[in-house]
Amino acid sequence: MTNFTIFIVIAVMAMISFALVRQKSVAIVGGATQQLHSLPRYHGYYAAVRVFAPCLFLFLLWIIGGETVIENLVVAGLPDSVKNVSGDQISLILNRIQLAVQHGEASTTDANILAAADKYSSLYNKGLWATFSLTLAVGLLGYYLSNSRTHADYxxxxxxxxxxxxxxxxxxxxxxxxxxxxxxxxxxxxxxxxxxVPIQDFLFGLHWSPQTALRADQVASVGAFGSIPLFAGTFLISTLAMLVAGPIGLFAAIYLTQYANRTVRAVAKPVLEILAGVPTVVYGFFAALTVAPMLRDAGGAIGVDVASESALAAGLVMGVMIIPFVSSLSDDAITAVPSSLKDGSFALGATKAETITQVLLPAALPGVVGAFLLAISRAIGETMIVVMAAGMRPNLTANPLEAVTTVTVQIVALLTGDQEFDSPKTLSAFALGLALFVITLLLNVAALRMVRKYREAYD
Amino acid sequence: MNSAPAETGPEAIQAKPKMAARGVNVFYGDNHAIKDIDLDLYADKVTSLIGPSGCGKSTFLRCLNRMNDTIPICHVTGEILLEDENIYTSGIDVVQLRARVGMVFQKPNPFPKSIYDNVAYGPRIHGLAAHRTDLDEIVTTSLEKAGLWQEVKDRLDSSGTALSGGQQQRLCIARAIAVNPEVILMDEPCSALDPIATAKIEALIDELSGRYAIIIVTHSMQQAARISRKTAFFHLGEMVEYGDTTEIFTSPKEDRTRDYITGRIG
CATH class of the missing domain: 1.20.5 (Single alpha-helices involved in coiled-coils or other helix-helix interfaces)
Known part of the structure; x- marks a missing residue:
């Protein structure tokens, strides 16, 4: 008897009661199913639900709580000398018991543990059988109820x-x-x-260096948690990305909706949307290994000093990444403008360009703005490209040619590797995450409101 | 543009048609939608195009300002003359043609802009007003002619889409008038309106009839009888009969026309 068997038994019971009750409902009216209030299959479905739902509830109860109950029983049964220890050691003892259950005498020689393991096994088996018989009983009861209540008007x-x-x-x-x-x-x-760390230091501090002493005897800095450089980096890279994705995405949407013929649209639109499916890590190493060195070399050629990991490289590639967002959402917004407006403009002797710039785009503006806001919140939350291409140095600068770091990158840096979960260094990741969450939440709310507003305008 | 009626008054061009169709055929792909239409349209006489749904009357109307150009599979043969000039020759600038031949649509379609900007849209793109005061003048007179001025003069800045359906349609007429067209095409302008708004539009058409050549597609035979002096009956892509409205409705020459106006077909 295993958990899996119990589950199979429940499923089979449900299927059988579906078949039986369905058959019975047909038999009641002698095959004239139009006399039934509900179609036969609904009688079957509901019988299956009556069997399956309570059984599943019992089964989940056993899966979730069963083991804990058994462990507590086993621990309570241990000799006082073994169990009167601190909480951490109890879990160690439980681990040893579990090992003994799996590997028998090979894992330990402690008689107490072995005895506990035996007890654990037998309790677990009893629990399994109890669950099995209980579900069986409940399932049969469910079937019996369904079966006895099936009548033509049910x-x-x-x-x-x-x-x-x-x-x-x-x-x-x-x-x-x-x-x-x-x-x-x-x-x-x-x-x-x-x-x-005082909240004002976090929100308004200009210096970010989260390294703190891990042990009391260690010589280290106390750490500074001013998040401004991180948010400035995020803002810089998002701005660069939107400078790329905003115009290109919008122009692509205008071309695809207004100028492209059907063949071009049929090819270009899906291809553009495939761009959105490229994993960001691929964009990341493209940025780090191709774009960043290219920018550095180009800068060198004209005598400008470009860092080999620069905000510009990350921003450009991130811009390319979010082009599909902007173009596909703007496309929807432009397509949603009723063609009667376009006709009205043409009928007044407006050219195509005049119609697009003066009627179509203003009418689609709320949707386009919504698209931009969603793209920005995507840019702010993006991590992979920035980790690889923009560097890790908290750097308060507006110069896109320098290396900067962003909020998301710092969260990655704070939580990778070994860490203590109560040091300010680790906890600061949560504060950064919260701040980021609030910002993107506000952007998304604004975007959704915009989009909803423009939907109402034409319905 | 206030002086327009004097030049295009009834006597000036009564003899000569303002627009004329000569052997016009329209194809939507392989579908022959309009078959060999010959029709003279006069500046001083409101002309109704009637007929059952799908008979091609709207398609024909949309040929008169080449709105069918926006449908890629649509193909037009034959000649349509606007004062002796074929509007389907290659030298014609569609933009200028549509400034001369305005259009009002079935469903009111004001732009989601202010009332003022709706009316000023045409004059702006055609550069009709050199100064803001000229533009104000055009907007005011257009709204006055469309019989909407009294209702909206205090809220020219509010959105055109916030008006009622009938007001929106009159706004669309004001918008068409503002570019000072010679012909106004109306494609069932009252079909989305209630009877009161319809009565206002009909009174307006009556009032405008001296100044602009008006061609109106309508489903309502009563409306055609009320507002037009000429009526053309279309059926299955053909023009069955064309003549004075009174004649068409009292003594039609063709059996199909009689059947339609007495309600036996359609």
Missing amino acids: RARNSFEKTISVALAASSFLAVVVTLGIVASLIFESLRFFQQ
Whole structure:
């Protein structure tokens, strides 16, 4: 008996009750299914739900909580000499018990542990069988209820549809809860950080150097957590990216919607959208290995000093990366403008260019602005390209030829490698994440409002 | 443009048609939508094009200012003359043609701009006003002619799309008038409006009829009878009958015309 077997048994029970109850509903009316309130398959579906849902609930309860209960029972049964230790050591002991369960006497010679392992195994087996018999009983009960209640007027479809809507609601609820959980963890960890570093130092400090002493006897700097250079770097690179992606994306959208013939559009639009599917890490090494050296050499040729990792290289490549976002969303906004407006403009003797610049684009403006805002929040959150091409040096500068670093890059740097989870260095990552989250959230809200506003204008 | 009626008054060009179709055929791909139409349109007489849906009357109307050019698969043969000049010869500038032959559409389509900018749009792109005061003058007189001035004079800055349907349609007429066209084409201008707004538009058409050659496509035979002096009946891409409105409605020569106006076909 394993967990997998239990699950298979539940699934098979559900399928069998589907078939049986469906058959019964047909039999009740002697094959004249039009006399049934609900189609036979709905009787079947609902019977399957009645078997499957409670069984699954029991099964999940066992999967999630069963092991913890058994562990607690085993620990409680240990001799006092073994169990009267601190919490950390209890989990060590549990590890040894688990090992003994898997490898038997080869793993340990401690009689207490071996005895506990035996106890653990037998309890686990009992638990499995208990779950199995309980689900079987509940499943059969569900089948019996469905079967006995099946009659011609039974509203199986309504009940089944209600179940489906509950399942759908639960899914969306889960998504929201998980998101809220992430936000909550960001907030709590950030609060811990702000207990150690004053919030005004974080928000307005001009110096970022998060290295702190790991041990008391170590000689190291105390660390500075001024986030301004990071946000300045993010802002610089995002601006560069939007300078590339904004005009090119918008012009591409205008060309594709207004000038391109059907063949060109059929080829160019999907190709442009494939660009959005290129993994950002590929853009990253393209930026680091091709664009950055090219810029440095070009700068050298005309006597300008360009760092080999520069904000310009990262910004240019990131701009290329978000062109598809801008063009495809602007394309949608322009296409959504009713053609009657275009006709109205043409009928007044306007040229194509006049129609585009004076009627089409103003009408599509909210959608285009929404596209830009979404592209910006994408640029702000982008990490890979910047890690590879823009460098790691916190550098408060407006010169795109120098190396800079961004918020996302610093979060990566803070959380890779060994770390202590209560040092300000590590916790600062949460504060940075929270700040970034707030900024992109505001941008997205603004973008969605814009987009919604323009939808209303034509509906 | 206030002086326009004197030059294009009824007597001046009564004898000669303002626009004329000579052997016009229209194809949408392989579909022969309009078959060999000959039609004279007079400046001083409102002309109605009637007929059942899909008979080609709107298609024909859209040939008169070459709006069909925007449909790639549409192909027009034959001649359409605007004061003796074929508008389908290669030398014609479509932009100038459409400034001379304006159009009002079935569904009101004001631009999502202010009322003022809606009316000023045409004059601006054609450079009709040298100064802001000239433009103000054009906007005012156009709105007055369209019978909308009293209703909107205090809110020229508010959006044209915020007006009611009937007001929007009159705004579109004002917008067409503002470029001082010679001909105004109307494609079922009242089909999206309620009876009161329709009555206002019809009164407006009556008022404008002396100054502009008006050609109107309509589904309502009553409307055709009320507002037009000439009526052309289209059926299955052919022009079945063309004549004075009173004659078409009282003593049609063709059986198909009689069947349509008495409600037996269509």
